[in-house]
Amino acid sequence: MAGIRIENVRKSYGAVTVLRDFNLDIADGEFVVFVGPSGCGKSTMLKILAGLEEASGGRVLIGERDVTDLAPGDRDIAMVFQNYALYPHLTVARNMGFGLKMRGMDRGEIDRRVSEAAKILAVDHLLDRRPKELSGGQRQRVALGRAIVREPQAFLMDEPLSNLDAKLRVHMRAEISALHKRLGVTTIYVTHDQIEAMTMADRIVIMRDGEIQQIADPDTMFARPENLFVAGFIGSPGMNFLLGNVTADERGARVSLFGQDVCLPVPLAAVPGIAGRPVILGLRPEHIGPAHGPVSFAVRPRLVESLGSEKYIYVDLPHENRGAPADAKGADDERRGDALIARLVDAGAVATGEPITLSFDPARLHVFDAETHRAIR
Amino acid sequence: MSTQSIPAQPLAARAPGRRRRFGLDLARPSRRHWLGYLLLAPAVLLIALIIVYPLFISLDLSFQNVGIARLDQPRRPFTLANYERLFTSAEFWMACWVTFKLLVIVTGACFVLGLATALLVNNRFRGRSIARLFVALPWAVPEVIAVIIFAWIFDSSFGLMNWLFITLGLTSQTINWFSDPDAAFAVVAITMIWKGYPFVSIMALAGLQSIPEDFYNAAKVDGANAWQRFTNITIPTLMPVLGVTIVLVMLWVFRDFSIIYVLTGGGPLKATQTLSIMTYEQAFGFFKMGYASAVGIVTLVLCVLASLLMVGRRAEAMY
Numbered sequence: 001m002a003g004i005r006i007e008n009v010r011k012s013y014g015a016v017t018v019l020r021d022f023n024l025d026i027a028d029g030e031f032v033v034f035v036g037p038s039g040c041g042k043s044t045m046l047k048i049l050a051g052l053e054e055a056s057g058g059r060v061l062i063g064e065r066d067v068t069d070l071a072p073g074d075r076d077i078a079m080v081f082q083n084y085a086l087y088p089h090l091t092v093a094r095n096m097g098f099g100l101k102m103r104g105m106d107r108g109e110i111d112r113r114v115s116e117a118a119k120i121l122a123v124d125h126l127l128d129r130r131p132k133e134l135s136g137g138q139r140q141r142v143a144l145g146r147a148i149v150r151e152p153q154a155f156l157m158d159e160p161l162s163n164l165d166a167k168l169r170v171h172m173r174a175e176i177s178a179l180h181k182r183l184g185v186t187t188i189y190v191t192h193d194q195i196e197a198m199t200m201a202d203r204i205v206i207m208r209d210g211e212i213q214q215i216a217d218p219d220t221m222f223a224r225p226e227n228l229f230v231a232g233f234i235g236s237p238g239m240n241f242l243l244g245n246v247t248a249d250e251r252g253a254r255v256s257l258f259g260q261d262v263c264l265p266v267p268l269a270a271v272p273g274i275a276g277r278p279v280i281l282g283l284r285p286e287h288i289g290p291a292h293g294p295v296s297f298a299v300r301p302r303l304v305e306s307l308g309s310e311k312y313i314y315v316d317l318p319h320e321n322r323g324a325p326a327d328a329k330g331a332d333d334e335r336r337g338d339a340l341i342a343r344l345v346d347a348g349a350v351a352t353g354e355p356i357t358l359s360f361d362p363a364r365l366h367v368f369d370a371e372t373h374r375a376i377r
Numbered sequence: 378m379s380t381q382s383i384p385a386q387p388l389a390a391r392a393p394g395r396r397r398r399f400g401l402d403l404a405r406p407s408r409r410h411w412l413g414y415l416l417l418a419p420a421v422l423l424i425a426l427i428i429v430y431p432l433f434i435s436l437d438l439s440f441q442n443v444g445i446a447r448l449d450q451p452r453r454p455f456t457l458a459n460y461e462r463l464f465t466s467a468e469f470w471m472a473c474w475v476t477f478k479l480l481v482i483v484t485g486a487c488f489v490l491g492l493a494t495a496l497l498v499n500n501r502f503r504g505r506s507i508a509r510l511f512v513a514l515p516w517a518v519p520e521v522i523a524v525i526i527f528a529w530i531f532d533s534s535f536g537l538m539n540w541l542f543i544t545l546g547l548t549s550q551t552i553n554w555f556s557d558p559d560a561a562f563a564v565v566a567i568t569m570i571w572k573g574y575p576f577v578s579i580m581a582l583a584g585l586q587s588i589p590e591d592f593y594n595a596a597k598v599d600g601a602n603a604w605q606r607f608t609n610i611t612i613p614t615l616m617p618v619l620g621v622t623i624v625l626v627m628l629w630v631f632r633d634f635s636i637i638y639v640l641t642g643g644g645p646l647k648a649t650q651t652l653s654i655m656t657y658e659q660a661f662g663f664f665k666m667g668y669a670s671a672v673g674i675v676t677l678v679l680c681v682l683a684s685l686l687m688v689g690r691r692a693e694a695m696y
Contacts, residue, residue, distance in 0.1 A: 050598055051597070052594050052598070072598045073598065078599075079594070081594065082591075083589065085589065087609075088614065089614060098596070098601075098609070099598075099599030099600060102599050102605055103600050146599075150599070
């Protein structure tokens with residue numbers, strides 16, 4: 001096991017740059033998730049780490065050893081692929097032992113390691129089958145098994161759960177986390193699913209257009225997003241964005257939201273910089289309550305979705321608060337900038353078109369610069 | 378009649394049952410397979426007429442002592458004489474041996490050349506499309522034209538090959554390619570390989586392109602070198618395609634007639650007489666159609682056995 005250091009790694013195909021100065025220090029045994037929308041460069045970075053792609057610049061160190069120009073097989077890493085990449089002509093046992101065989105390990109040791117890994121992953125009864133006779137979940141386990149038997153310095157996982165159905169995905173997510181805790185091997189996991197990132201990671205690296213947006217643990221990522229993109233990407237449903245013009249007085253910065261004067265949670269020092277300018281305010285759906293609170297407003301829901309334990313209430317935004325940039329949303333969120341979603345737990349009966357009072361605490365507001373999209377704190 | 382008024386009615390007003398005017402509603406789920414049989418029928422009838430029927434005729438002929446076969450003549454008495462004569466004739470065993478040699482050499486060389494060229498043009502390089510075209514070109518050339526080209530190349534007095542051999546100093550005098558048994562066999566084999574390898578190449582290329590890139594990536598991460606990737610991934614994943622392709626090439630070598638007949642006519646000294654040439658010679662050279670049918674039937678049995686042996690379990694679906 002070893003830590004991994006990525007220094008100024010760049011990648012471009014001709015004039016197209018897919019990865020800009022990528023710097024990251026991964027501690028020994030850490031579980032790091034690269035997350036971002038399609039085309040953000042996360043898979044490219046993983047392939048560079050694996051040695052399957054050449055970096056245009058920068059260095060990669062695994063356990064203080066410079067592996068930038070080493071062949072994939074010499075880096076002592078194991079990789080799990082999105083489509084599992086199990087060899088169809090080999091049995092499960094021989095698939096799992098393939099990497100060891102290629103390294104010239106003797107038969108007995110291969111068998112011992114394969115059966116040990118198979119027991120850990122509960123596939124020991126499938127060892128004589130071929131991949132086509134396995135279910136999706138079983139194939140996934142075998143692919144993990146193939147990585148485990150190698151006992152590598154690090155695991156690289158490229159969207160390993162995206163071919164599974166929703167229920168199995170949740171299950172395997174927990175299994176991979178448990179496996180990581182048990183083995184303690186440094187793991188880099190690539191996904192476009194922020195829920196996978198939040199649930200599994202020790203640290204998340206959010207990427208967009210080849211650039212790192214923020215590196216933080218899941219709770220920090222959720223509570224203190226650095227910019228509008230991170231704020232919109234993390235959380236489901238995504239954060240609501242409202243546009244407001246700042247007026248400043250001696251008590252602080254204020255904007256008008258739902259026709260009410262709301263004091264923004266920004267330090268006094270930051271107030272002069274934003275006075276008289278528009279800002280984007282972020283409010284998470286779960287921070288909106290169903291009763292009177294510090295800031296209450298009466299609305300008629302445009303749409304009510306019930307998930308049983310909770311309800312999503314869609315509310316029209318007042319015209320003055322509309323117009324937050326569309327690219328602030330996460331990649332998979334196609335909402336227009338004219339609605340706000342409230343996520344209410346145990347809200348009782350709420351009907352579309354019937355008046356309801358909602359409230360929020362201004363301290364929960366995230367404030368972003370409307371031009372730079374950076375958080376103002 | 379009530380049916381006459383139906384076209385005038387709006388569609389929605391028609392009774393659902395009325396559409397079965399012809400008594401055969403093939404759109405009904407329970408009858409959908411009828412349509413399949415109906416569409417297959419012409420092809421099945423045609424095959425029965427031009428393949429199955431002649432096959433039975435020739436099977437029947439092989440058990441009769443027939444010179445020129447005529448359908449309007451009464452059937453001759455049943456006899457095993459053709460087969461007895463066949464299995465005791467040196468000519469037959471010679472033809473078997475020539476066919477076998479050709480089968481092994483041509484199939485083997487087509488396999489190696491076809492796979493090698495497929496691997497070559499599967500890589501990304503400038504001019505790949507042109508290279509693919511050239512690899513596939515011999516397949517598109519009609520057999521007789523290919524044979525004429527090769528007959529010229531190997532011509533003993535003004536052929537390219539003799540010129541090349543003499544220029545390179547490999548021989549001091551011209552080789553008479555078509556009068557020496559070994560040389561004639563070599564010429565036939567080379568022509569067949571040239572004509573046959575593109576088929577393997579095309580099939581292998583299609584197979585290669587269906588191998589997921591991640592198989593190779595996974596193997597690279599597992600530390601497999603290029604040769605290990607070739608033997609452990611490329612070859613096994615191509616096997617279903619290659620197995621069937623080899624069978625097809627084998628059957629082609631078995632039955633190919635025009636290349637050998639135009640190049641050497643089976644000579645010299647029957648050195649290039651395969652079973653199919655022998656069948657032709659006996660039937661239309663010596664007009665011993667009963668005997669020729671026996672040769673044909675034995676060839677058919679050999680073909681079936683060889684195919685079964687090769688297809689076997691290899692062609693099983695892998696994914």
